[in-house]
Amino acid sequence: MSDEEVARSAAPTTPAGDLPGGSAAAPARGLHEPPERDITDGGPDMVQFLDSEGRRVPLTDVNSPYASFLDELGPDDLRGMLRDLILVRRVDSEGFALQRQGELGLWPSLLGQEAAQVGPGRAMRTQDYAFPGYREHGVAWCKGVPPENLLGMFRGVNHGGWDSNENNFHLYTIVIGNQMLHAVGYAMGVQRDGDVATGDPDRDTAVMAFTGDGGTSQGDYNEALVFAAVANAPVVFYVQNNHWAISEPNDRQFRVPPYRRADGFGFPGVRVDGNDVLASYAVSRAALERARSGEGPTLVEAFTYRMGAHTTSDDPTKYRISAEVDIWKAKDPIDRMTKYLTAEGLVDQAWLDAVAAEADELAKRIRHACQTMPNPPHSEMFEHVYADPHPLVEREAAEFAAYMAGFED
Amino acid sequence: MTSTTSAPATSTAQRTTIAKALNAGMRAAMERDPKVLLMGEDIGKLGGVFRITEGLQKDFGEDRVIDAPLAESGIVGTAVGLALRGYRPVVEIQFDGFVYPAFDHIVSQVAKMHYRSQGKLRLPMVIRIPYGGGIGAVEHHSESNESYFAHTAGLRVVTVSTTDDAYWMMQQAIASDDPVIFYEPKRRYHERGVLDLGGATPDLADAPMGLHEAAVRHEGTDVTVLTYGPMVKVALAAAQAAELEDGPSIEVVDLRSLSPLDTEVIEASVNKTGRCITLSEAQTFTSIHGELAAHVQQHCFYHLEAPVLRVGGVNIPYPPSRHEEVFLPDLDRVLHAVDTVLSY
Numbered sequence A: 001m002s003d004e005e006v007a008r009s010a011a012p013t014t015p016a017g018d019l020p021g022g023s024a025a026a027p028a029r030g031l032h033e034p035p036e037r038d039i040t041d042g043g044p045d046m047v048q049f050l051d052s053e054g055r056r057v058p059l060t061d062v063n064s065p066y067a068s069f070l071d072e073l074g075p076d077d078l079r080g081m082l083r084d085l086i087l088v089r090r091v092d093s094e095g096f097a098l099q100r101q102g103e104l105g106l107w108p109s110l111l112g113q114e115a116a117q118v119g120p121g122r123a124m125r126t127q128d129y130a131f132p133g134y135r136e137h138g139v140a141w142c143k144g145v146p147p148e149n150l151l152g153m154f155r156g157v158n159h160g161g162w163d164s165n166e167n168n169f170h171l172y173t174i175v176i177g178n179q180m181l182h183a184v185g186y187a188m189g190v191q192r193d194g195d196v197a198t199g200d201p202d203r204d205t206a207v208m209a210f211t212g213d214g215g216t217s218q219g220d221y222n223e224a225l226v227f228a229a230v231a232n233a234p235v236v237f238y239v240q241n242n243h244w245a246i247s248e249p250n251d252r253q254f255r256v257p258p259y260r261r262a263d264g265f266g267f268p269g270v271r272v273d274g275n276d277v278l279a280s281y282a283v284s285r286a287a288l289e290r291a292r293s294g295e296g297p298t299l300v301e302a303f304t305y306r307m308g309a310h311t312t313s314d315d316p317t318k319y320r321i322s323a324e325v326d327i328w329k330a331k332d333p334i335d336r337m338t339k340y341l342t343a344e345g346l347v348d349q350a351w352l353d354a355v356a357a358e359a360d361e362l363a364k365r366i367r368h369a370c371q372t373m374p375n376p377p378h379s380e381m382f383e384h385v386y387a388d389p390h391p392l393v394e395r396e397a398a399e400f401a402a403y404m405a406g407f408e409d
Numbered sequence B: 001m002t003s004t005t006s007a008p009a010t011s012t013a014q015r016t017t018i019a020k021a022l023n024a025g026m027r028a029a030m031e032r033d034p035k036v037l038l039m040g041e042d043i044g045k046l047g048g049v050f051r052i053t054e055g056l057q058k059d060f061g062e063d064r065v066i067d068a069p070l071a072e073s074g075i076v077g078t079a080v081g082l083a084l085r086g087y088r089p090v091v092e093i094q095f096d097g098f099v100y101p102a103f104d105h106i107v108s109q110v111a112k113m114h115y116r117s118q119g120k121l122r123l124p125m126v127i128r129i130p131y132g133g134g135i136g137a138v139e140h141h142s143e144s145n146e147s148y149f150a151h152t153a154g155l156r157v158v159t160v161s162t163t164d165d166a167y168w169m170m171q172q173a174i175a176s177d178d179p180v181i182f183y184e185p186k187r188r189y190h191e192r193g194v195l196d197l198g199g200a201t202p203d204l205a206d207a208p209m210g211l212h213e214a215a216v217r218h219e220g221t222d223v224t225v226l227t228y229g230p231m232v233k234v235a236l237a238a239a240q241a242a243e244l245e246d247g248p249s250i251e252v253v254d255l256r257s258l259s260p261l262d263t264e265v266i267e268a269s270v271n272k273t274g275r276c277i278t279l280s281e282a283q284t285f286t287s288i289h290g291e292l293a294a295h296v297q298q299h300c301f302y303h304l305e306a307p308v309l310r311v312g313g314v315n316i317p318y319p320p321s322r323h324e325e326v327f328l329p330d331l332d333r334v335l336h337a338v339d340t341v342l343s344y
């Protein structure tokens, strides 16, 4: 890729408003000629509070509606956010290492998306329910799911090693898009329980559904938006636009950015800088409060980037240029929050060292938990197929047990 | 003829249709449990295209009888979420051939939620599917796709052939903590039978049979016909015709449940008669027919006098309705198969 091409791919997209009639008409192009991609610049609609240098962005028409949520944050909250970002990245790098050492079969890394997840994760209240895809380790962290519990499914000992109702964090969903509908149905249940718009902050409940940019192509995603709109369900759709769906750039998924599609479904859509934890937090807070107070769904698009491979099975060198990754390295969510809090005098090297030590301890804990995770007895594979007894499963379990017993002396 | 449909002569027994019995079953379940809700296309004011939910929205409100957007994946997918929140959704798929957009949710989420959560999550939901042919419909309105779901572990698959079963099995399915695919024989919706409502406040304990028991609808000694749903009537007609002509004595087993199968009743019947025919509208290739035939040859081998014959749809897409008359198994095809198994 030439310098000129890198520059072009890095150029901001024309803002929607500049097109006549708001139309998203694409310029004429050949079948295999890629459209211009807004690979690094979220455009003028994107809500941002911290720039890549970690400086507070002045208030504008775009970000000021969300500023009050930041005013509520004290020094401990701000430090807590940075701590979460650092620890979540460490959980992720440990997951990656464990896969490379043969302890896990697969690991989907969230490298680069920490702020996009810690923002909504911290914005959710205890009673709010999250429906994740398979990469939401940062949301799980904020919801209080022990990180070692996430490893079971990637190690192959279970399909999800946590009780979803304990922390209101549903099991990971592998079929892209399914969870979007589960979230809407759950939110419809919340409505029927009368747990919206009561004015009681401990009772009013919102549901948050997570997917990637690839997921926005699925029928389920679009059906979820229809159902939510029609029911005015208390749900927040949170799309992490990390620009890639395995090897497919997001121009293979849409010609209009996800946040602008919300309009067509009849509820607001917001694009937020997903590498800015303050912005992703504030925008999520606003959307969640809207949902809890009975005003209905919101679509949030976190504009971010998948810095690593899609999963440990992926080879991004086959489809991605490193110049693109370099551009995003300069927007690192942790660097920027660190710079900001350092400049504000809220953290210093001693604090950072302490969190680094905490991260080491956490990594050790996860590693130990992974390596000592017992293999389930094979008889367990027959358990829980049905809630009530099913004669075929029982018969086959018994036959299997008898067969296995034949090998014992 | 023995029949479980013959009700005791109480004041609550009445003659009614399968359609009305299904409606009454849902009504009873909704009255019993406020968490039961219905969802589907056109099920509100219209009462569904077959009117099975008629009057329920009027009585239970729009929050419990939900007219859903026209999106099957959406209907079943949101029902999953409702069930996770503690509701018991009963969803209607308008016709058999339109369940496929929801297939993904049914087989990857509905069937597996209990398993993947190691028993922590339950999805008590019922997916109602009017199925089968014989109504002169256009394509995609006449399919028997029960094998797809019976093939999937985690789902229970049942179907009814009598008013009594329509009423009781609907309530049992709704009360089940497992997801149930509930097949309704659309061609039989308006056939009448005796229904005992079991008193003013029907108690599930009054149900004459368990949800997964098979019923011997006609006793016989020469050959067993294993059948279910819309074909039970055909099998009974064949048995009666044979009886009138002093022909072979045919035992008709109404499976009622396709997953799990009531293997005890199946084996007892085949061991007694020594001959077995499977009868359903479903295409025979890799179907319930095949499972039944395999089960019988494996478990009744020493009692069999003849190979198991499958009487069902040929392996073509459901044909245009002008072919239905010959595509769908009828009394003659059953009697022909009976003659064949007796000729060994």
Ligand SMILES: Cc1ncc(C[n+]2csc(CCOP(=O)(O)OP(=O)(O)O)c2C)c(N)n1
Residues within 6 Å of the ligand: A135, A174, A175, A176, A211, A212, A213, A214, A215, A216, A240, A242, A244, A245, A246, A306, A310
């Ligand atoms: C229905 C379905 N099709 C295909 C896959 C295989 N697959 C797993 S992840 C993925 C790409 C997803 O991309 P995106 O939604 O952008 O999320 P990201 O992984 O980038 O966070 C694909 C194709 C799947 N899991 N589910």
